[in-house]
Amino acid sequence: MTKINVGILFGGKSAEHEVSLQSAKNVYDAIDREKYNPVLIGIDKTGKWLLNEGSRFLLHADDPKQIALNKAGDPVALVSGSGGVLSNLKTFGDSGRIDVVFPILHGPFGEDGTVQGLLKLADIPFVGAGVLGSAVGMDKDVMKRLLRDAGVPIGKFLVLRSHETALPFAGAAAALGRPFFLKPANMGSSVGVCKIHNEAEYHAGLTEAFQYDTKIVLEEFIRGRELECSVLGNENPRASGVGEIISSHEFYSYDAKYLDEKGAVLDIPAKIPDAVKVRIQALAVQTFQTLCAEGLSRVDFFLRDDGEVIVNEINTLPGFTKISMYPKLWEAAGVSYTELIDKLIELAIQRFEKERNLKTSFT
Ligand SMILES: Nc1ncnc2c1ncn2[C@@H]1O[C@H](COP(=O)(O)OP(=O)(O)O)[C@@H](O)[C@H]1O
Ligand SMILES: [Mg+2]
Known part of the structure; x- marks a missing residue:
């Protein structure tokens, strides 16, 4: 069987660059090598794409405070309409082909539809929401207006x-x-x-x-507990169980998330009544569909002290380290990290095939 070349796009011109490096490391380590050939493409903080060697693509990989992209690789670009040809900007030759992209990018220039637009122009399947779902999921104002319109409870x-x-x-x-x-x-x-x-x-x-x-x-300010639910799928998405974030900081800040090892604990499954769990799962799928998400998303909630459930936000490319909530919730549902990556790539290819059948000329 010929292996599928999976471009792992990570880093990025975003304040969440370092978070993405950690997620990419985990995906690279766990991806099924029998089926896939991972191709690492690191995006530096100025937006340059660098083709990385698998063995040393990160510096200080095990220290979240010092982790950095190794910038030794050759600069590359995806050629539009080429179906995945990587052009080497140093040698002016080509640097191989990728069949599908897994963008492990968070925040602007990654999770907001910009990279998704580029990948569409390059005519290549990619994991996660398309341009529209990514953009509306990123913008907390537009996201809230769409949810309000759909009758989803928000603050x-x-x-x-x-x-x-x-x-x-x-x-x-x-x-x-x-x-x-x-x-x-x-x-x-x-x-x-x-x-x-x-x-x-x-x-x-x-x-x-x-x-x-x-x-x-x-x-x-919503006084209450923070609960999260993972969603997976395209047209018929399914929701995982529910997890709780218990932060020891005043709120779930950047430090609590990534720097302070004791900043927060994930409690899976969350200790909540069954009826609340079922309500959250239904709202997670409704949020996913209302916001035009595809492939994967994590939907975050508040459970008010009076029992009311409120949607805080959607994350169309959630944290993806092995200890992140998104994969952890699937693991609790019996889907391993490696199987999850496999499923996401499958969903990306299915969506691409479906869209490819659409007419692009009027005859
Ligand atoms: N309206 C709110 N009420 C209570 N806590 C909030 C509220 N908004 C944000 N927070 C706290 O701040 C954290 C980050 O806010 P969030 O809107 O999720 O932004 P981000 O997209 O950066 O994760 C939340 O996880 C929560 O701890
Ligand atoms: Mg959040």
Whole structure:
């Protein structure tokens, strides 16, 4: 059997670059070598694509505080319409072909439809949501408006734009109560997310978050537990069991997620009543479909103290280290990490084949 060349696209021009390096390492280690030939393509922080050797594609691979992309590889580019030919920008020869791409990228320029658009132009199947699902899933303002329209329960929110006069603190506090959350509309891994208790924090938070995006979302503070559910599939997605994030920090911040080993624990399955679990699973699938997601997503929830379930957000390319919630929830459902990668690649190829049959000319 000829092996399928899987381009693993990782790193990226994003504040979540380092998180992606860890996910890529895990996927590279676990992918089924009988079936697949992994081709590592690291994207550096300026956006350059570098073809990496498997043995040394990361520096300080085992230290999340120092992990870095090894930039020794040749620069490459995907040739549009070529069906996966990698052009070597140093030798001007070609550097082989990839049959399918697994983008393990988080945040802007990876999870937001930009890379997905490039892969579509290159005419190559890829794992995860397409351009539309990626873009709406990334933008917390558009995401919330679509969910609200579909009747999915979400918290109160307001949107601020950098070209507008900032809403005074008193106005925000009157609309949302205190404390409230402030975050860039397009970001992830809690980068730029602040919990605001007073006016000074509000102004500092605005300055911080506007460094990452021209649009900010303010949200009422939801007091309760944080629950997550994994979704897998294309047209008929299925939901996993539910996991809980128990953070020891004031909220599930970047440090709690990635730097502090004791920052959070994942509790799988979450200790919740069966009826809450079933409700979350149904809302996870509804959220996935409402937001045009495909392949995979993790849907994150709050369970308010009064028992109400609220959708916080969707992650169309969730953290993918072996200890991340997305694969852990599937493992608990009997799908191993290696099988999960296999299934995702299969879904990518199925979607591609289906879209390939669409007419591109009018006759
Ligand atoms: N409205 C909110 N109420 C309570 N906690 C929140 C709220 N919004 C965010 N948080 C906390 O901040 C974390 C990160 O926010 P989130 O919206 O999930 O952003 P990201 O996309 O960066 O993960 C959440 O996991 C949660 O701990
Ligand atoms: Mg989140």
